Amino acid sequence: MTRHTRLAAVWAAFLLAHAVSIALGWLWPNQPMGDTYLVYEPWSELALSGQAIMGVTDPWVYPPLALAPMVLAQTLVWFPTYPLAWAVLVAIVNAVAFGVLVGRGSSRPRLAAGVYWAAFTAVLGPIALFRLDAITVPIAILGLLAAIRHPVVAGALVGAATWIKVWPAALVAALVVSVRGRWRIIAGGAAVSAVVIAVVSLAGDAEHLLGFITTQGARGLQIEAIAATPFVLGAGDATIAYDTEILTYQVSGRGVVEVAAALTPLMAVAALAVAAAGVWRIRSGSPVVRVLPPLALALVIVLIVFNKVGSPQFQTWLIPPLVLWIAWDRARAWGPALLALIAAALTHVVYPVTYHLILMSDTLATAVLGARNVIIIALGAWAVIRLIRTPTPS
Template identity: 30%
Template sequence: MTPPPPVAAQTPVHHSRVVVWLGWLVAHLIPVIWIDRFGTATGDVHYYFVGVNNYVPGAMTEYPVFGTLPARLVNLLPGGEDAYIRWFVVLCVLTSAVFTAWLIHVDRAPGHRAAWFWSLFIALSGPIVLTRLDLFPALTVAAFAALLFARSRTGRRLATVALALATMMKLWPGVLGAALVGGWRRRSTWARVLWFFAALVVLCAAVLVVSGTDGLTSPLDYQSDRGLQIESVFATPVMAAAAFAAAGDDRWHIGYAASKSFEITGPGAGIMTTVATVATVAMVLIAVGWAVTRLVRDDWSPMQALAFSTALVALIIATNKVFSPQYITWLAPLVAVALLVSRRRIVVILALEVLVTAVLTAAVYPVYYDWLMSAPPSKEGVLFLALRNTGILVILCTTAWWALTAGRESRPR
């Protein structure tokens, strides 16, 4: 006779989910209370409100059309500017809840480490995740990564569509197209690539119909005109030079640029801007080199694609002449997916590194940001900036090693 299901064994699983959701609630209350009480990090949300209502000509033209959809959705809700900010935060919280629910549903283990990681990330990042549009393309990239592991052909094709949509929301995910490339003799390789580009064509056509050619070109023009932002990895030596310069040395200047970010000029800034540009080109060449290597070696696997995508995101951040605080959000959803599908210790180490870097990012912005913008910048602020940027370099090394060794975890597909 078949024994009845072990009810007692199911109870701890149910209780663990309740505990996870309680942790999620506390984690999200931290930034929500921070935002509500002090109005911290809401400047961009004010800007979204101005942009979607066309109060200032040219506002938000630096954002791809699909990337502005969450901001436009919030604008349909009742109330003025203050209500808009609250609705935007609510939308981000609800979106995070959906992602967390999916993590809990997929992860059958009682520990639910992926959901715990995501909740801790929200709590440690401060208000930045819930007050920026970057959450939405980052979670779309996570959907791409998760769908790579789908058992059905339809699911894997949807992965390429998700990546195309993320590209049309924020541009940078387009580089991750290199992770789709496998052996040149495999039909699956060309199916993934063709579905990705076909989805891009359809989405570009939709933008042309709605916004014309400016909707496609203005975000690209905006990126090319940016200078050396004070938070970027390559700005760190220049910021340190300005912070520890002799009293009265005013050769460095920090100001609000047309790029809507604070940039530094002065000795070394021009050189570092050039180095960052060269590093970005090198990043693209690395992506191309990876794709060509996969074509020849025919060793593509979903795990390898996920590992390389995570490493490439870290490389995009590290080589960029801009490192806005919300960029750390680009990494966290991918790491959450990695915690679901991989049991390697290096992924746990990577998750811990992301959490530490999130704390340091919150110290940089918003805690010390006013002091970083001062002339000269605060030594304490620059110290936290250097630690945070060291954190992203450590993450880059960890993800690179994972990408180079991920082929051991699964066979080519």
């Protein structure tokens, strides 16, 4: 197979994965596209009409830059529905990052990383595209790929992604720990942050700039969160109820409040421990190409494991560090990558396919959810072990 044939096949896999995931958004139950037309579309309409700019004039659960892609999807007026416009917007942003990743097809590891990204998108299904997180994934991939040669650009890209959804902050930490040009990464992120703060302040005021932190801090334990697994399986005589303010299903019962309160400090401790392990390996002389991928993956999984939320789109956070790992060190990346694919497949079964059964405490459906959560923990342990075993010069 020639280089051009391989490249064409990889692009075909990318396009097919997106087409299938978009189509399943209309076919599967439990509203896999729900966020797009129930919240993104109304929020963007409010902003365009001047009634309310979420995160600027009104408190919001997201960082203020999250409104940009929602409004941008409104400008794609030649599509009949907002969900379709959103899906096309995500596909376009993904295609830009995918093109940078695979290039002209001369690097087989990068082609393999592209195939993996396409496979992950297909396996995870519509949730890989119809959520705000889908916009941050390609931006984060571009940032990671630019880390060594263009650290300022990397910092700016990952910083921008963090102002859309908070999770890329884990990648910022991994880059600062492992990349030699860390001050340039910080400078790039700081420049983007300064622009966002200035725009928000000029458009309204800075009162709601960090509202997404305080809003999230008051929420309960979502049923899909890893810490909620024992309660979903029956511990504490827990029950499931819908929170109309946060717009999600949460558990309540004996011990739930205590567990939820402990998660944030535990997340901080775990993140510091993983970052310290990364500092130790870098100072011991381990090369950045061996440290950054497992470090980034481990930090991302810390955010998932110790989160009070367990939304299915969190699985997309695994894509950037795994794509980077395959592109840089695919021999050691395939084990974690395959385990993550299994987690994505189980997540697809959980949501949207059997979500209504989980709400009814169906034994098989909740068992699938529990198995997915166990796999995520195992994947995090694998990433940490890989990190602490990175080689050093003899």
